[in-house]
Amino acid sequence: MDGFGWASRASLFKADTRKLQNSPTHAAKLNESARNFQISYKSYLTRISSLCKEGDLRAAVDLVSNLELQGITIGPDVYGELLQGCVYERALSLGQQIHGRILKNGEFIAKNEYIETKLVIFYSKCDESEIANRLFRKLRVQNEFSWAAIMGLKCRIGFNEEALLCFCEMHENGLFLDNFVIPIALKASGSLQWIGFGKAIHGYAVKMGLGGCIFVASSLLDMYGKCGVCGDAKKVFDKIPEKNIVAWNSMIVDFTHNGLYEEAIETFYDMRVEGVEPTQVTLSSFLSASANLSLINEGKQGHALAVLSGLELTNILGSSLINFYSKIGLVEDAELVFGEMLEKDVVTWNLLVSGYVHNGLVDRALGLCRVMQSENLRFDSVTLASIMAAAADSRNLKLGKEGHSFCVRNNLESDVAVASSIVDTYAKCGKLECARRVFHLTIKRDLIMWNTLLAAYAEQGWSGETLKLFYQMQLEGLPPNLISWNSVILGLLNKGEVSKAKDIFLEMQSLGVCPNLVTWTTLISGLAQNGLGDEAFLTFQSMQEAGIKPNSLSINSLLSACTTMASLRHGRAIHGYITRRELSLSTPVLCSLVNMYAKCGSINQAKRIFDMILKKELPIYNAMISGYALHGQAVEALSLFRRLKEECIKPDEITFTCILSACSHAGLVTEGLELFIDMVSNHKIVAQAEHYGCLVSILSRCHNLDEALRLILAMPFEPDAFIFGSLLAACREHPDVELKERLFERLLKLEPDNSGNYVALSNAYSAAGMWDEASKVRDLMKERGLKKTPGHSLIQIGNETHVFFAGDKSHSKTKGIYKMLALLRIEMQVTRCIPVIS
DNA sequence: ATAGGGTTAG
Numbered sequence: 001m002d003g004f005g006w007a008s009r010a011s012l013f014k015a016d017t018r019k020l021q022n023s024p025t026h027a028a029k030l031n032e033s034a035r036n037f038q039i040s041y042k043s044y045l046t047r048i049s050s051l052c053k054e055g056d057l058r059a060a061v062d063l064v065s066n067l068e069l070q071g072i073t074i075g076p077d078v079y080g081e082l083l084q085g086c087v088y089e090r091a092l093s094l095g096q097q098i099h100g101r102i103l104k105n106g107e108f109i110a111k112n113e114y115i116e117t118k119l120v121i122f123y124s125k126c127d128e129s130e131i132a133n134r135l136f137r138k139l140r141v142q143n144e145f146s147w148a149a150i151m152g153l154k155c156r157i158g159f160n161e162e163a164l165l166c167f168c169e170m171h172e173n174g175l176f177l178d179n180f181v182i183p184i185a186l187k188a189s190g191s192l193q194w195i196g197f198g199k200a201i202h203g204y205a206v207k208m209g210l211g212g213c214i215f216v217a218s219s220l221l222d223m224y225g226k227c228g229v230c231g232d233a234k235k236v237f238d239k240i241p242e243k244n245i246v247a248w249n250s251m252i253v254d255f256t257h258n259g260l261y262e263e264a265i266e267t268f269y270d271m272r273v274e275g276v277e278p279t280q281v282t283l284s285s286f287l288s289a290s291a292n293l294s295l296i297n298e299g300k301q302g303h304a305l306a307v308l309s310g311l312e313l314t315n316i317l318g319s320s321l322i323n324f325y326s327k328i329g330l331v332e333d334a335e336l337v338f339g340e341m342l343e344k345d346v347v348t349w350n351l352l353v354s355g356y357v358h359n360g361l362v363d364r365a366l367g368l369c370r371v372m373q374s375e376n377l378r379f380d381s382v383t384l385a386s387i388m389a390a391a392a393d394s395r396n397l398k399l400g401k402e403g404h405s406f407c408v409r410n411n412l413e414s415d416v417a418v419a420s421s422i423v424d425t426y427a428k429c430g431k432l433e434c435a436r437r438v439f440h441l442t443i444k445r446d447l448i449m450w451n452t453l454l455a456a457y458a459e460q461g462w463s464g465e466t467l468k469l470f471y472q473m474q475l476e477g478l479p480p481n482l483i484s485w486n487s488v489i490l491g492l493l494n495k496g497e498v499s500k501a502k503d504i505f506l507e508m509q510s511l512g513v514c515p516n517l518v519t520w521t522t523l524i525s526g527l528a529q530n531g532l533g534d535e536a537f538l539t540f541q542s543m544q545e546a547g548i549k550p551n552s553l554s555i556n557s558l559l560s561a562c563t564t565m566a567s568l569r570h571g572r573a574i575h576g577y578i579t580r581r582e583l584s585l586s587t588p589v590l591c592s593l594v595n596m597y598a599k600c601g602s603i604n605q606a607k608r609i610f611d612m613i614l615k616k617e618l619p620i621y622n623a624m625i626s627g628y629a630l631h632g633q634a635v636e637a638l639s640l641f642r643r644l645k646e647e648c649i650k651p652d653e654i655t656f657t658c659i660l661s662a663c664s665h666a667g668l669v670t671e672g673l674e675l676f677i678d679m680v681s682n683h684k685i686v687a688q689a690e691h692y693g694c695l696v697s698i699l700s701r702c703h704n705l706d707e708a709l710r711l712i713l714a715m716p717f718e719p720d721a722f723i724f725g726s727l728l729a730a731c732r733e734h735p736d737v738e739l740k741e742r743l744f745e746r747l748l749k750l751e752p753d754n755s756g757n758y759v760a761l762s763n764a765y766s767a768a769g770m771w772d773e774a775s776k777v778r779d780l781m782k783e784r785g786l787k788k789t790p791g792h793s794l795i796q797i798g799n800e801t802h803v804f805f806a807g808d809k810s811h812s813k814t815k816g817i818y819k820m821l822a823l824l825r826i827e828m829q830v831t832r833c834i835p836v837i838s
Numbered sequence: 839a840t841a842g843g844g845t846t847a848g
Contacts, residue, residue, distance in 0.1 A: 183839055218839045249840045281841045288842075319842035347843045354844060385844035392845095417845040424846070451846040458847080483847045490847070521848040557848065 040072075048078055052085025057094055060085055074105070076112040083118040092126045117146045124149035129157060142173070148180045151188075160188040164197060179210050183219035190226035198223040202236075211239075218246045225254025230263070243274075249281040252289075261289035265298060280311055284320035291327040299324040313341055319348050326355025346377055354386040362390045366399070379406070381415040388421035392428040400425035404438075416442070420449040427456030447473075451483045458487040461494030486519050493526025496782075501526060515546075521554040528561030536561050537570055552586050559592035568600040591623040598627025618649050626658040634666030653685050660694035672698040693723045 044067060051060035060082060068074060079102055086095035099119060102109050109115055116139055123132035136142065136150050147170045154163035167185040171177055177185075182205055189198035202220055210216050217240050224233035237243070237251045248271045255264035268286045271278070278286070283306050290299035303321055311317060318341040325334035334355050341348060349372050356365035369387060372379065379387075384407055391400035404422050407413040413422065419442040426435035439445070439453050450473045457466040470488050473480060485508045492501035505523060509515065515523075520543040527536035540558060543550070550558070555578060562571035575593060578585070590613055597606035610616075610624045621644045628637035641659050644651060651659075656679045663672035676695055679685045692715050699708035712719050758781040762774045 187839080215839055222840065244839095246840050251840095253840060279840085284841055314842095316842045321842095323842070345842095350843050357844095380844090382844040389845070415844090420845040422845090446845090448846045453846090455847055481846095486847045516847095518848045523848090525848070553848065 044072075045078060045081065049081045052081050052088065055085075055089055057082075057085045057089055057091055061094070061098070074109075076109050076115045079109060080114055080118050083115075083122045087118075087122050087125045090126055092128065095122050095126065111140075113141050113143070116140075117143060117149075120146040121149040124153035127153065127157060129153060142175075144170075144175055144178050144180065147175065148178075148184060151181060151184045155184050155188045155191070158191075160191045163188040164192075164194075177204065177208070179213045179216050182210060183215050186216075186219040186223040190223035193227050195224075195227040195229065198227060212241075214240065214242070214244055214247065218244075218250050221247065221250040221254060225250065225257060228258055230254050230258050230260055243276075245276055245279055245282070248276055249279065249285070252282060252285045256285040256289050259292075261293045264289040265293075265295070278305060278309060280306075280314060280317045283311065284316050287320040287324045291324040294328055296328050299328065313337075315341070315343055315345055315348060318344075319351050322348065322351045322355065326351065326358060329359055331355060331359050331361065346380055346383070349377060350380070350382045350386060353383060354389070357386050357390045357393060360393070362394045362396075365390050379410070381412045381418045384412050385415075385417045385421045388418065388425045392421065392425040395429050397425075397429040397431065400429055413438075414443075416444055416446045416449055420446075420452045423449065423452045423456070427452070427459070432456060432460065445478075447478055447481060447484075450478060451481075451487065454484055454487040455490075458491030458494065461491060461496075463491040463495040463497055463500070466491035482513055482516060482519070485513055486516075486522055489519065490522050490526065493522065493530065496530055498527065498530050498532065515548075517543075517548050517551060517554055520546075520548055521550075521557050524554070525557040525561050528564050531565070533561065533565030533567055533570060536565075537573075550583075552584060552589050555583060556588055556592045559589075559596045563592075563596045563599045566600055568597075568602055571596045571600050587617050587619055591619045594620065594623040594627060598623070598630055603627055603631045603633065616647075616649075618644075618652060618655070621649065622652075622654050622658055625655065625662065629658050629662035629665060632662075632665045634662040634668055634671075637662035638668075638671065651679075651683065653679075653688060653691070656683075656685060657688075657690045657694070660691060660698075664694045664697040667698065667702055669698055669702050669704070689717070689720045689723065693720070696723050 044063065048060045048063055051057070051063065064074060064078060064082065067078075079098060082098050083095060085091070086098065099122075102115060102119075116135070120132055120136050120139065123135060132150060132153055136146055139146060147166060151163045151166045151170075154160070154166065164185060167177065167181060167188075170181065182201060185201055186198060189195075189201065198220075205211055205213075205216050205220075217236055220236045221233045224230070224236065233251065233254045237247065240247050248267070252264050252267050252271070255261070255267060264285060268278075268282065268289075271282070283302050287299055287302045289295075290302060302324070306317060306321075318337055321337045322334045325331070325337065334352060338344070338348065338352050349368065353365050353368050353372075356362070356368065365386065369379070369383065372383070384403060388400065388403045390396070391403055400422070403425070404413070407418055407422065412418050419438060422438050423435045423442075426432070426438065435453065435456055439449065442449065450469065454466060454469050454473075457463075457469060466488055470480060470484060473484070485504070489501050489504050492498075492504065501523070505515065505519070508519075520539065524536045524539050524543070527533070527539060536558075540550075555574065558574050559571065562568075562574060574596075577583075578589070578593075583589070590609065593609050594606045597603070597609065606624065606627045610620065613620055621640060625637045625640050628634070628640065637659055641651070641655070644655070656675065659675055660672055663669075663675065672695060676687070676691065679691065680687055692711065696708045696711060699705070699711065712723060758777055762777040762781075
């Protein structure tokens, strides 16, 4: 028994025919019946067609079954309509049932050209590649429609070359390449970025008089945009007399995809002037452009417009809004949109995750990832790239390793973006060897990946490795971009090779690469860190002459340059610059100002800035407490610490480092110990090496060496150079020579690549009065290519604070600032001497 | 015919 009652339908039909033949008014009745049949068949066809268009396929099929039961022969046109209905709805299984009926009804229907073509279209639209191709190849007549269907299919499933081969074959077979196949061929050319092929089609279309077709024109726009030639796209766009919404959208999308955000926004406004209503497509691109230019008002306008136009908050629109809000830093608004969205996919979730990472909210990003897992959403490569960025950002090696192994288990590490983020994470966590290994294991490396490793080497000051990599990438046919050049400059400056860095700076310009704000800032802070403060300021002037405006980050680096140089004069100049230009006084800038004044010796000015700030955040407090610590004003530091607690601001580990160091300088043993306990037990902060270092220093300074040694033994990790340094400083006058020697031995065994250890060792020797050894350590450090950090000291003589700068010259002459200070201590009766190692 | 996401430098 078949489901459609074929057998009963056939017998009914036979009976009806017999009745008609036996009737006396046979001829008349036959004629009338035929006419009625004609009328009813036509009306049925119309009804079926409209049912199919409305999407009520079931009703259409039922109607056809009814007709068949009435014994009416169903023609190809009806089956065609049904198949078209299945095409609209992508109803594969129903279409296959109809295909079955067609085959059972015999060759008359099945071999009809219209039906054969419709079947190819149906299977193509349902992405049934194999069936569609088989049917297509068996066709007796391959017409424009079936070619278009098969090309569309190949294009959709990414077989763009094959689609274009079909296009050529169609042409060779003498078929007219019409305005249905041309858009498909253009789409394939665009996806392949075959600009030559696309242009040839453009020429053909114009010659054949299809240039005016809006479908062809929009496809041309899309193709030129995908090939990265927005100029040509714009030319096509301008020639369209009656632009529809798709044309406008395509133009805006082209600009956005090619980074021409200003142009995208301008086109959007042109469209508004023309009175064309925006769609989801328009607004998502507009929002993307606004996000990339940080145009807060424009993006908000876009959001308002979407609401006013009554657009549904779909995945696409919602995602664009989340992207916009998180890129401009309004994370809460991004969260609101996320909460309002009814349907969310992995892109939506990823956007919020990366939004959190971008705004430094690593914990929230990871929390969201956990929610994603509980909702059974699969992490994809984009999720992992964000997670790894979070690991890199927070220097979380454990998370980095977990993420890396997840990528390996799920075959995500072959993705370049993911691989780059893994390299970056290992590099930022100090695992350069791992970073290098992942880099070399990655087969397809892009520019970003090269730049990631380049930046890692540069950060370490491995200028030789940096340069080698820089030339190697060019040998492999990858031209460096501005970021690559900037890293090379940074690498040289971090190594102290100032003149080579300046050579590279000139070389890049002679090759037509224009330095940007990052280049200038790198150069300025590099010069300052290498003790060339005046040159740094001259370079700042050149930067302004080149028309580059500083942002808050570069202002900060200038201020830290002043701090490194211990130049109050330059610091004041920058402060004046900020005031004159009315630059925004963001929290980081204010911190740097407080820090600069404190480290340049003017604690009073630092306090004035501090008092000026109405809403004081934790970093501001930290900066001020650190300033007091530096000036040995432990009482003030402690009172500020109390005020912080009164204002219900939670101190962090930096706060404790500062306040403990203040106690250490002032020799406040009880307070120091209490603070340490407060930190560990009340604030649940895990004590780091610096905290133990301060404690050791506090104990050592009051000659409680035994207690200090006990503390070191109880520490949960290996003591570092700073701790040994504190101990050595304390036991300078200790009679136990053997103890000193043992400590020195331990110090020498510490990790050799860490420049901090050398500095501490050299300081320890100096503090112990062993000038020659201190000098030897410094030389050894230089020999091994480690970054040399010149220090400066604040010396309080009477009521005045003086800054002494240990540049290269004074260092070689006096064998270190500590010797100079020791001399000063005798000659000038220094009341307090606070060395600062930057 | 047009549509949203990730990775690099101070």
